[in-house]
Amino acid sequence: MTVRKGGLGRGLDAMISETASKPRTTATATKKTVAPKEKKENSVLKVKLTQVEPNRKQPRKQFDEDALLELAESIKQFGVLQPLLVKQKGDYYEIIAGERRWRASKLAGIKEVPVIVKELTEQETVEISLIENIQRENLNPIEEAAAYRRLIDEFHLKQDVIAERVSKSRTAVTNSMRLLKLDERVQQMLIEEMISTGHARALLAIEDKESQYAAAVKVFDEKLNVRETEKLVKEFLNPIPKKEEKVRDTAQDLVYEQLEEKIKGIIGSKVAIRRKNNNKGKIEIEYYSQDELERIVELLESVR
Incomplete structure (x- = not known):
């Protein structure tokens, strides 16, 4: 497939305008049959909400429920101010851009919505859905990355072409897709x-x-x-290796426990030896009353 450069890099409106003005030819078409079709494509139509369906492959999967409710309230008061962009698929219309408005319209109980019908290829549909959501910052990082990946895997676009389409640097597109790992x-x-x-x-x-x-x-x-x-x-x-002294701790624990018990037997109170590096440390002696403290002090003084 030949990749048409430009378009999305200039924004969604430019892409839609360019697509609308693209010449379309058929072997048997005459002016009488083409004119109504072109008029339909350039017009805002009112269609039943039940005739419109979302594109199941569109990049955006997450919708903020609170924001949808707020938009639904606005639609109840003022209607759908911006038409949905759709393409005809058999007996229904598939949304290219505007699924959030469609969802909010359902919540608002609206029976009809304004639409603009476009004839687009599958690649153009994906590109427009992607750029609309990026411009409005609607996509979460994983949805955006998955959309780029689809353009590469399904339509064989290069990263620099995608970057141009969405007005981002190639590095930004690359970093985005890395999140899929x-x-x-x-x-x-x-x-x-x-x-x-x-x-x-x-x-x-x-x-x-x-x-x-x-x-x-x-x-x-x-x-x-x-x-x-x-x-x-x-x-x-890069886990930090334990110091050599720490490795030796296990082997020396028993020795120090025996020393603690020996001192405890002499003093008559619980003793803890706190070891440090270079064979240094401190001895802690516990006491549980003022009398016991005085007894320990007297015992130490008698050693002098």
Whole structure:
């Protein structure tokens, strides 16, 4: 398929205008048959809401219920102010842009909605749906990444072409698609805004899925910022080895326990030896009353 450059990079309106003005020819068409078709394409029509269906492959999957209810209330008062962009598919119309308005209209109990009918290829439909949602910041990071991936896998577009279409840098498109490498549980946390895109990009460095998910949960539980997350990732990837003194602790625990018991037998109170590096440390003696403290002091003085 030949990729038409420009269009989306100049915005949704430019893409729609360009598509509308594109010449269409058929072998048997005459002026009498073409004219009504062109008039229909350039006109705003009123159609029954039941004749309109969403595009199941459109990039956006998540819709804010509260925002839909607010829009429904507005539609009850003023109607649908901006027509839906649709294409005809058999006996119904498939939404290209405007599914949120369609959903809100259903909530508002509207029977008819204004539409503009366009004849578009499947690729043009995906591109327009994608750019509309990006311009309105409707997509979550995973939905956006999945839309880019579809343009590559299904329509064989290059990343630089996609970047031009959506007016973003090639690096931004690449970084977006990298999020699809996240563990599915981490992707869901990103969708639900439990972690941010910055957190998610940092977590990508952890390839093991279980470790990556464990790190994501820690980020959420401890409310870590992105810089703290990057530090956490480094700790996951390069765990700090225990010091030699710590390795020897287990072997020496018994010796120190015996010393604690020996001192306890002399003083008659609980004793704890707190070890430090270089064979240093401190001895802690517990007492439970003023009388016992005075007894311990007298005992130590008698040693002098």
